[in-house]
Amino acid sequence: MKKYTYTEKKDTRSGFGAGLLEAGRRNENVVALCADLVGSLKMDAFIKEFPERFVQVGIAEANMMGIAAGMTIGGKIPFTGTFANFATGRVYDQIRQSIAYSDKNVKICASHAGLTLGEDGATHQILEDIGLMKMLPGMTVINTCDFNQTKAATIAIAEYEGPVYLRFGRPVIPVFTDPDQKFEIGKAWMVNEGTDVTIVATGHLVWEAIKAGEKLAEIGINAEIINIHTIKPLDEEAILASVAKTGCVVSAEEHNRLGGLGDSIAQVLIKHNPVPMEYVAVNDSFGESGTPEQLMKKYGLDDDHIIMAVKKVMERKNRKK
C-alpha cells in the first residue's frame, strides 16, 4: 500500500488562484471574471499581473455568465469565479442557453462547494451542483481534491476547448498529490491498489478515503482507492477494471447522493457489471452551520463513514457468494 503524507495544508481555491495565474501567463487569451468575490476565489495574483484581462462584474452572476459567453466570440478563454451555489443553481438557464447549448469555451470555476464551506450554512452550501452541471450536454465536470490537483486542473482546462465546470472548496486540507502532476481530463487516478473493495472518491473525500484505507488495512481489508476528479466524462474503464478485481464499490463525494458521482458510477455498474455498491454522500438534505469537521462527521462524509460503508458493501458481496 502506498503511503501518503503531507507537510502542509492549503485550500483548493488557492490552487485555483495559482493555476489561473499560470494559465494566464501561458496564454494571453485567458481572461477572468468575478462577481464580487475576488479574495475568496484567490484571483488577486492574476488581477495584479493582468489587470486589463480581468472583469469585475459586481454581484450579478447572470450577467457574468452572459458576458463570459460573449467574450469567447473573438477568441478569449473566460474563467468565471464565484461560490458554487451562485455559479450553478442561480444561473442555470444562463449556463444552459448561452454557454452549454451555444458550445462556448467558458470555464465556470466554483469555490466553497459542499458542506465544508462551514459556518455560513445551507444557503451557501450547495450539494446539488455536480448533478446540475453533469446533466448539461457537452459540459465537462471536474471536482479536485487538493491544492496541487486544483492548480494542475486549472491549467489543463485552459488548454481544452469547450465548457467546463471546475469545483473546489474553502477549507485548508492536506496537500498530498504531486506538485508536478500532469492533469488529464477524464482520466482516473489510481491512488492505491487493492483487492477487497473499490473506493471511488472525488474532491475533499479523497483524503478521507486515504485515511479510511489505512485504518482498513489495520483490520486486514485491502482497499483499492481511485480518484475520479473528472465526473464527466467518466473514466468507465478504470472503474470497471477495478470492480472486476474487487467485486464491490463505495463511492464518496461531498454532494447529495442524488445526481452526483455515485449515480454516475451506479449507471456504469448497472449496464456492465452490477456488483454491490454503497454511497458515502449527503442523504438528500440541506446542510447547516458548523465547522467543516463537525459537518463532515454529522452528515456522514468522513473516513469513519467510508469504513462503515466498506464493511456493509463487503458483507453484501460475501453474502452473494
Added chain:
Amino acid sequence: MELDELEHIAKQVRRDIVRMVHQCQSGHPGGSLGCTDLLVALYFKVMKHNPDFNMHGEGEDLFFLSNGHISPVWYSVLARSGYFPVDELKTFRKLDSRLQGHPTTHEHLPGVRIASGSLGQGLSVAIGAALTKKLNKDNGLVFTLHGDGELQEGQIWEAAMFAPHNKVDNLISTIDVNGQQIDGPTDVVLSLGNLEAKWEAFGWDVLKMNGNDLADVIKTLELAKSRAFQGKPIMILMQTNMGHGVDFMMGTHKWHGTAPNDDQLYAALNQLATTNHQDY
C-alpha cells in the same frame, strides 16, 4: 444601396416571414414584421459584415438577437444577404433543420453566434463580445435587438448597470418598443414606465426612432455610429407596430405567436405584393 431598393428588400423579407410561419403553422410573425426595417437596414446598409461566416467576426460589426422568437425575420435577412441559401427558409421549425424555432449555434447556421430564446441574456452576451473587441483592438461595433417585454427580465438591468460603468461604448443596442407581449399590452401586464429616463439614469446615450420608417432607421443608426467610442453605450428606443405591413396583424398582441391560415396568408401576400418579388 438606395432607399427604394431597401424598401423592396423589406417587402420581400416580410413575404418570407408570413410564408415561413404559415408553412410550419407556428412561429412569431408580429414582432418579426415590426422589426423587419431595422434588420434590413443593419444587414443591407449599416453594418460591416461578411456573409462568408466566421464565428469570431474579427474586424466585423456583430449583431445579437436577444428576443430570439423573432427568428423568422433574422433568418430571412441572413439568407437574403447571402449567409445561406434562400431555399433553406422552407425548413424553418421542421425536423433536421438548421433553422430552429429559436436561433442557435448548435446546428451551425451561418450568421448566428449565440443561442437566444430564453429572454434577457443577449445584452450580457453582446457586452462580452464588445469587451473582447476592445481587448483585441478591433474597432468593429456590436449591435443588439431586444423586445420591450424582455425588459421585465432582471438580467437586462444587471447588464444595463455594467455597460456604462465599464464604458462599453462600442455597443449599439435597440429595444423594439411595440407595447405588446404575449398576455397583452405591456402597460397591462407589467408597465415599463419611462424607458428613456430609465436608460439615461443608468448612464446610456439614448436615441429614439420610428422603426417602421426606413429612412429614419438608417439616419438614426448612422447617428448612433457617429456617437460610438465616446464613453457611453448607446440605446435606441425603436417605436414599431407589431405586425407592420399586414393590416390585420398590426397593433395587437394576438399575432405575437400565431400563424396565418391559408386565407390570411393570401390576404397578407396581397398587401405585400411587389412588381418583382422572388419568393423561395
